[in-house]
Amino acid sequence: MSSEVYDCIVIGAGIQGSCTAYHLAQKNQKTLLLEQFVLPHSRGSSHGQTRIIRKAYDEDFYIRMMEESYELWAQLEREAGVKLFSRTGLLVMGPEDGKKFQLLKASLQRNKVPSTVLERHEFSQHIPNVNLAAGDGALVDTTAGVLYADRALRAAQMVFQAHGGVIKDGQKVVNVQPGTVVTVTTGSDVYTARSVVITAGPWANTVLSHTGLELPLRVVKVNVCYWKEKVPGTYSISRHFPCFIQLNPKEAEHDIYGLPSNEYPGLMKVCYHMGSVTDPDERDRQPDRVEVVGRYIRRCFPGLVPEPAVVEGCLYTGTPDRNFVLDRHPTFRNIVIGAGFSGHGFKFGPVVGKVLCELAMGQVPSYDLSPFSIQRFQDHQKSAL
Incomplete structure (x- = not known):
């Protein structure tokens, strides 16, 4: 002792x-x-190498905490002498009249988070190689980006x-x-x-x-999937492609999110924000469920091969x-x-x-x-x- x-x-x-x-x-x-x-x-x-960092929340208390979190990440960067963050912006897409999209839009405006609403006619000019679904709106949290986890x-x-x-x-x-x-x-x-x-x-x-x-608490295993770019660099961080969240995708009941290609050159990280309930000590026995994301990619990300090139695991512990x-x-x-x-x-x-x-x-x-x-x-x- x-x-x-x-x-x-x-x-x-x-x-x-x-x-x-x-x-x-x-x-x-x-x-x-x-x-x-x-x-x-x-x-x-x-x-894992990356996470999204964002202020795009519909709860004011999370946005207030994120204001300070950005400052503290910057402080840790300075103390450690290591780059921990790249600003890319976060593209949020979802049914324009849907509750989730409207709440998020109102929250960003109410909290004066720097953001841009993208009109449909200008969407492809700002966000190439992405199909915006019929009826979906789009906005960008310009403060957001990639954290090097x-x-x-x-x-x-x-x-x-x-x-x-x-x-x-x-x-x-x-x-x-x-x-x-x-x-x-x-x-x-x-x-x-x-x-x-x-x-x-x-x-x-x-x-x-x-x-x-x-x-x-409920523990679920989430599949972290990486998808090959048909033309390397199409969705890369070096070309300032943003992170994204798709609210209410047609293919699934939970959101889909993604980060620009970075950690695996030529591969973009796109994941379903839910998984299978698991025992954390038995996680390797869980089946992979990636076909939902594949269907979404086929419809909305024409520059990606709709079969995952790499699948890794991560655990969420949810309330x-x-x-x-x-x-x-x-x-x-x-x-x-x-x-x-x-x-x-x-x-x-x-x-x-x-x-x-x-x-x-x-x-x-x-x-x-x-x-x-x-x-x-x-x-x-x-x-x-």
């Missing part, structure tokens, strides 16, 4: 845990970051260590014993801390079970309302939880890390966290009775 008592132990070294640890170390908190797998790994939700994760961990933080990987947590000092037992050691932050992604409920808490969990444990106030990032949390990493750090240090959080409370699940259950 380690004799030293840490100020905080963070369980889970994905982007949320790594950013939390980074903020704690910046505040001179003696911090230990534990990870069950050997780093780097591709078993969870934070691997693997690079961002490494940067947060590197700066955390530069501030004196300790990372121990290959340390699967097997018990969390609450108390004034929390005891965290792994397969090979025992650690103690005045506070603990649990950011265990798909394994959140596994870790929380030791504290008598279960959250309504019923797709909002995060950022809260203290209802019984043990020195145990803090960040969970349920629902496939859209990576871009929030630095601001989520800041908030979880504040909770762990007993400070008043920078944001109203009521949309992210654990209590909302109990309230919903009561209202459903």
Whole structure:
């Protein structure tokens, strides 16, 4: 058993845990970051080279958090000396009269997010090699772009260590014993801390079970698909092709999103924003479901071969309302939880890390966290009775 008592132990070294640890170390908190797998790994939700970063949300609270998240990503870029972001814009397409498209459009205008509405007659001039579906509107969040995910994760961990933080990987947590000092037992050691932050992604409920808490989290495996450009460079980041989100595609009940070709030269990342329910420890046994995206590509992206060239896996851990969990444990106030990032949390990493750090240090959080409370699940259950 380690004799030293840490100020905080963070369980889970994905982007949320790594950013939390980074903020704690910046505040001179003696911090230990534990990870069950050997780093780097591709078993969870934070691997892969790219993610979309955007302010295009229909909830004001997400837009406000993203304002600061952009600033904090830029700060991490400067500290790490690594480029983490390329601005490409985000093209949003969807039924013009549909609720989702109208809510998003109104939200961008209300929050004064720099954006452009593309009229149908000018669409192909601005966005070549994309067929805008009949009845669809289009707008561009011009602040958006591509986050270099693997690079961002490494940067947060590197700066955390530069501030004196300790990372121990290959340390699967097997018990969390609450108390004034929390005891965290792994397969090979025992650690103690005045506070603990649990950011265990798909394994959140596994870790929380030791504290008598279960959250309504659903883990799904999503297929991350890359599609070959018929003419290399057609949809490339170097030609300033934007990221995109297709709301309410004709082919499916969930959105489809994509990023310009970058990490695999000549291949564009286009994915269905949903997957099959899975056990995170059995994820490799899940079947691949890519035909929905193939049908969409055949209709809307004529410059791509409609058969995936590469299919990788990623796990989403979702809540019923797709909002995060950022809260203290209802019984043990020195145990803090960040969970349920629902496939859209990576871009929030630095601001989520800041908030979880504040909770762990007993400070008043920078944001109203009521949309992210654990209590909302109990309230919903009561209202459903």
